[in-house]
Amino acid sequence: MSWQLRVATTEDLARIMELETGTFGSDAWSSDAMLSDLRNPQCYYLVADRVGFPGELDGYAGLFAPRGALEGDIQTIAVAQTARRGGLGRALMNALIGEARKRGAKEVFLEVRADNPGPKRLYDSLGFEEIAVRVGYYQPDGVDAIVMRLDVPDPVTRPAVGQ
Numbered sequence: 001m002s003w004q005l006r007v008a009t010t011e012d013l014a015r016i017m018e019l020e021t022g023t024f025g026s027d028a029w030s031s032d033a034m035l036s037d038l039r040n041p042q043c044y045y046l047v048a049d050r051v052g053f054p055g056e057l058d059g060y061a062g063l064f065a066p067r068g069a070l071e072g073d074i075q076t077i078a079v080a081q082t083a084r085r086g087g088l089g090r091a092l093m094n095a096l097i098g099e100a101r102k103r104g105a106k107e108v109f110l111e112v113r114a115d116n117p118g119p120k121r122l123y124d125s126l127g128f129e130e131i132a133v134r135v136g137y138y139q140p141d142g143v144d145a146i147v148m149r150l151d152v153p154d155p156v157t158r159p160a161v162g163q
Contacts, residue, residue, distance in 0.1 A: 001050065001086055003058055005095055008045035010038050015057040016047065023078040027113075027138050037075060042066040044099045048079075048088055058083035061092040065103045072100035072152075074110035077119075089122055097126070101152050108152055111145040113138055123148050 008016065013035055021028045037043045048059035059079040065072030074096055079089045100108050111134065112120050128148040137145035 001058075001083060001088075003048040003083075003088055003091070004051055005046050005048050005091065008038055008047045008060060008062075010035060012047050012057070012060070013038060015055075016045075016060050019057055019060065019078050019080060020076075023080075026140055029076065037062055037064070040064075043075065044096065044103075046092060046095055048083075048092060050083075059088045059092055061096055063096040063099055063108075065100045065105050065108075067103045069104065070106045072096075072103065072105035072108045074108060084118075089119070090126070093122065093126055097150065097152060098155075101155065105152055108150045110148050111137065112148060114144040114146050120146065123150075126150065127153070 013031065016034060016038075017028075017031050020034065038045055043062055043064050045062040046060060047057055050056035050058050057080070059077070061077035062075040063072055064075050074093070077089065077092055077096075079092070097108060108128075110123065110128065112123060114133070128150045130146055131149045132147040134145040134147060136142045
C-alpha cells in the first residue's frame with residue numbers, strides 16, 4: 001500500500017472523525033475540538049490518502065508547535081486498522097517531527113496510553129524517552145498516560161550524487 005501525505009483541511013473533518021471515533025472510542029476527541037485544531041495556525045495536521053483510492057483516509061496526525069517555540073506536542077495520530085504495520089505511522093511521525101524542527105522546536109512531547117504497546121514501540125524506535133506517568137489520564141477508562149519526550153534531531157543531509 002502507498003499513501004500521499006498532505007496538509008489536512010477542515011473539509012477532511014468528517015473523514016478524520018470517522019477514523020478518530022473508530023480508533024479511540026470513548027477517548028475520541030469531539031468534532032469541535034478537532035475542528036478547532038484544524039483551524040489553528042499553531043497546529044499542523046496531516047492526512048494520509050491511499051493512492052489510487054480517492055476518499056480513502058488511512059491515517060492522520062497532528063502537531064501543536066507555535067513558530068519559534070522550543071517545544072512541540074504531538075496532539076494525535078491514528079492509522080486505520082487495515083493500514084497498520086506498513087510504515088504509515090512512522091511516516092506520519094517523521095513528517096510531524098520534521099515540521100516541529102522547521103518551526104524551531106528543540107523538543108517534542110506526546111502521551112501514549114499505558115495499555116497500548118504498539119504505538120509505544122514506535123515512539124521508542126523513533127528515539128522518544130519516557131519522562132513521566134499521568135495516572136488515570138485517559139477518561140472515562142482511567143488508563144494512565146506515559147509522557148514521552150524527543151530531542152528533535154538535526155536534519156539528515158547527504159551529499160548529492162553526481163554523474
